[in-house]
Amino acid sequence: MSFSIRSLTKRFDSLLVLDQLSFSFEPSSITAILGPSGCGKTTLLNIVAGMIPTDSGDIELSGQLSCSYCFQEPRLLDWLTAEDNVRYALSGLADRGRMEKRIERFLREAGLESFRAYYPSQLSGGMQKRLALARAFAYPAELLLLDEAFSAVDLRQKRELMNAFLNLWKEEKPTVFMVTHDIHDVLLLADKVVVLGPRPAKVRGIIDIPILQSQRRLADEQMSHIEQKLYELIDMPAS
């Protein structure tokens, strides 16, 4: 069974943001939404999360999926420490032991183990972003939404976070819906890429990447070909 989005339209007053979007994606896969800034990618993610209603169209997900979300901005509680911020998000879980193990694991994988007692105001912007990512990964969910999750962190941390993300995904197989404007993130992580045009966003093209993430090499001929097609869809010459 696949999940699908059909004829999805969203306006904010007279401003048309999403115009008749339709595509489908597989459970336990990673779907990336690629598009220029301001085209409505975050709005689409918020609609999938159930945070804002649609004007028309349907989203078909199987039942009530539990959902985790790494927002574009960290959305941390300034008065709680790093680990308490993660603990706060997980406080609805009944199994306390499991909760503590996940907090431990994802703070470590986000490189924040020694900063667990720090408050958000004591962390850099990149560390706050990693903390928000650790929180999203630590929350056990069937649907994981990532909004520019790997931006605002340096290259080494980005690679480590992507590895942590792929490990989580292999173990728990959540359905991942990620929004980005970085083609390299897409090429390294996504099973399917939905390319949106500028606002009002319409689907410009959908590309499947039928190669296991662990076997992807950006310099390979097949990957280069996919990269080329993505650049064509976003109207940019490949560098």
Next chain:
Amino acid sequence: MPEFPDSRGRSLFWWRFGGTALFLLAWEVSAFLAGSRLVLPSPLDVLQVFARVSQTAKFWQAVAGSFLRVIEAFALSIVLGIAAGTAGGLKPHVDAFLSPLVTGMRATPVLALILLAMFWFPSSQVPVFSAILMAFPVMYTSAESGVRAADRKLVEMSRLFRVPRHIQLLRLHIPSAMPHLLSGAKNALGLCWKVVVAGEVLSQPAKALGTAMQESRLMLETTEVFAWAITTVLLCGLSEYAFGLLANARKRFFHAMPGAPAK
């Protein structure tokens, strides 16, 4: 002299000291110019009378009586104001329903309220009732604006992660509202002292600062009136200081998630 952590704190101490000294000097000069203790006693006269009065049982009974009335009025206005203000902040129709009442209470002159309360309540409860009606609107407004101050994005995040409502209330809404609540409670505490003592002056309950103040006025003991007034000011200042200490302790409660493993 108290110790301050930095030179700015020390500098502020001297400014405060200078302000107090200037005020006492102006009072002393005015008393000298007035030339009569009946009109305006000097600070030294007041200090002597204060020292004498504070050694009597009547003084401590009056202090205890007024203090208990203030605590009663303050606690009730805090509980009622926070409960109603939280409901008003969360539900606009509750706010719309209560706002005429709150506006009316805020605009009512305190003396009119005390005089009316004297028809309805025993003399010991008149000051309490009047203080509640004066402090409630302050707490209501603080709680209502505090609840609305919670960051909408944090509320969205909490709902998405299905954070239980009681944890949202304790860890998100209360800490967000806390600056508003603390400032409102501090104002309400000062107001309670003023209104309770004013109510006591008119309703004359036993064991009360206001009653003692009124008796001194009838005996034309201006210096004693000053001494009782200064007692009220000192008690108000002390209770605000104690409240500040209590407010700092709140951090340990609201600023940590329960269930964290011991370090």
